[in-house]
Amino acid sequence: MTMVFYLAGGVAILSTALMITRLHAVHALLYLIVSLLAVSVVFYTLGAPFIAALEVVIYAGAIMVLFVFVVMLLNLGEEAARAERALLKPSMWTGPLILAAILMAEFVYLLAASSGGGSGGAMIVPRAVGASLFGPYLIGVELASMLLLGGLVGAYHLGWRPPSSREVR
Amino acid sequence: MELVPMRDGFILAAALFALGLIGVLVRRNVIFILMSIEVMLNAAGLAFVVAGARWGQPDGQVVFLFILSMAAAEVSVGLALVLELHRQYKSLDTDAISRMKG
Numbered sequence: 001m002t003m004v005f006y007l008a009g010g011v012a013i014l015s016t017a018l019m020i021t022r023l024h025a026v027h028a029l030l031y032l033i034v035s036l037l038a039v040s041v042v043f044y045t046l047g048a049p050f051i052a053a054l055e056v057v058i059y060a061g062a063i064m065v066l067f068v069f070v071v072m073l074l075n076l077g078e079e080a081a082r083a084e085r086a087l088l089k090p091s092m093w094t095g096p097l098i099l100a101a102i103l104m105a106e107f108v109y110l111l112a113a114s115s116g117g118g119s120g121g122a123m124i125v126p127r128a129v130g131a132s133l134f135g136p137y138l139i140g141v142e143l144a145s146m147l148l149l150g151g152l153v154g155a156y157h158l159g160w161r162p163p164s165s166r167e168v169r
Numbered sequence: 170m171e172l173v174p175m176r177d178g179f180i181l182a183a184a185l186f187a188l189g190l191i192g193v194l195v196r197r198n199v200i201f202i203l204m205s206i207e208v209m210l211n212a213a214g215l216a217f218v219v220a221g222a223r224w225g226q227p228d229g230q231v232v233f234l235f236i237l238s239m240a241a242a243e244v245s246v247g248l249a250l251v252l253e254l255h256r257q258y259k260s261l262d263t264d265a266i267s268r269m270k271g
Contacts, residue, residue, distance in 0.1 A: 001172075001173070002172075002173050005173045005177070005178075006177070009177075009181040012181065012185060013181070013184050013185065013188065016185055016188045016189070016208055017188055019192070019204065019208070020188060020189075020191060020192035020195065020196065020201065020205060025198065025200045025201065028200075028201060028204060029204070032204050032207070032208070035185075035208065036211065039185070039211055039215060042178075042181065042215065043215075043218055045173060046173060046178065046218055046219060046222040047222050048218050048221070048222060048229075048230050048233075050230065051218055051230050051233050051234075054233075054234070054237060055211075058237055058241065059207075059211065059237070059240070062241065063207065063240065063241060063244050066244055066245065066248055067200070067203075067204065067244075067248070070200070070248045070251060070252060071200060073252070074251075074252075074255050074261070124221065124222065124225065124226075124227050124230060128227040129227045129230045129231060129234075131227075132227040132228060132231050133227075133231050133234065137228075137231050140231070140235055144234075144235055144238040144239070147238060147239060147242050148238055148241065148242050150242065151241070151242030151243070151245045151246050152242075152245065154245075154246045154249070155245040155246050155248075155249040158246065158249035158250060158252075158253055159249050159252065159253075
């Protein structure tokens with residue numbers, strides 16, 4: 001289990017370092033997704049399977065989809081198709097693919113090794129997290145919901161344009 | 170199955186946070202800055218989960234959930250600002266908005 005932790009941590013650091021040195025945002029996004037998946041494996045080895053699942057679903061899923069959406073939206077144009085073909089050269093996605101393959105190997109190893117028993121003795125089950133979340137931390141949940149509502153309203157307001165200026169662009 | 174030492178978990182969190190900070194300081198592209206902020210928030214959450222795992226309490230994971238929702242709200246507003254910036258300045262360079270009126 002500790003070996004899996006160190007390997008996943010190394011993958012996370014390596015992919016993050018590669019992320020901040022890429023020139024193209026799309027390549028950086030690939031490495032960032034690999035980094036988040038590696039941190040998810042780290043969470044699993046730390047005995048937090050619920051957080052590991054949320055990391056994949058929300059961080060690597062929802063938030064990264066937003067990033068990809070915006071990056072692709074800003075790339076619109078007549079040369080976008082050519083640029084996209086140049087962006088997806090095999091030399092660009094082999095790096096993330098190798099790092100993700102390491103994580104996949106770890107995942108398979110963990111599935112084979114745990115055999116339903118979980119990760120060691122220090123696993124904090126989702127039931128405990130939920131009981132704590134809706135027990136002593138209930139006011140925090142309410143505040144988080146208000147924050148999300150504020151984010152929703154703010155994003156909608158920033159993205160809204162009056163109908164008259166919509167044809168200008 | 171021995172446990173991961175807390176020190177190494179914190180070292181990993183600190184390394185990821187430092188990489189995110191370097192990204193924020195070095196890059197001039199707004200998208201990269203937002204991605205680096207995501208890395209930093211993720212590292213902070215990792216530190217909380219490491220500490221929670223050390224004492225066997227779920228509180229660290231609860232705080233990670235709060236960080237997660239905060240990151241989601243921050244990213245939605247930040248990306249809306251990026252779109253607005255691109256619409257007004259036709260650029261994603263932060264130096265393009267160094268001169269603001271008002």
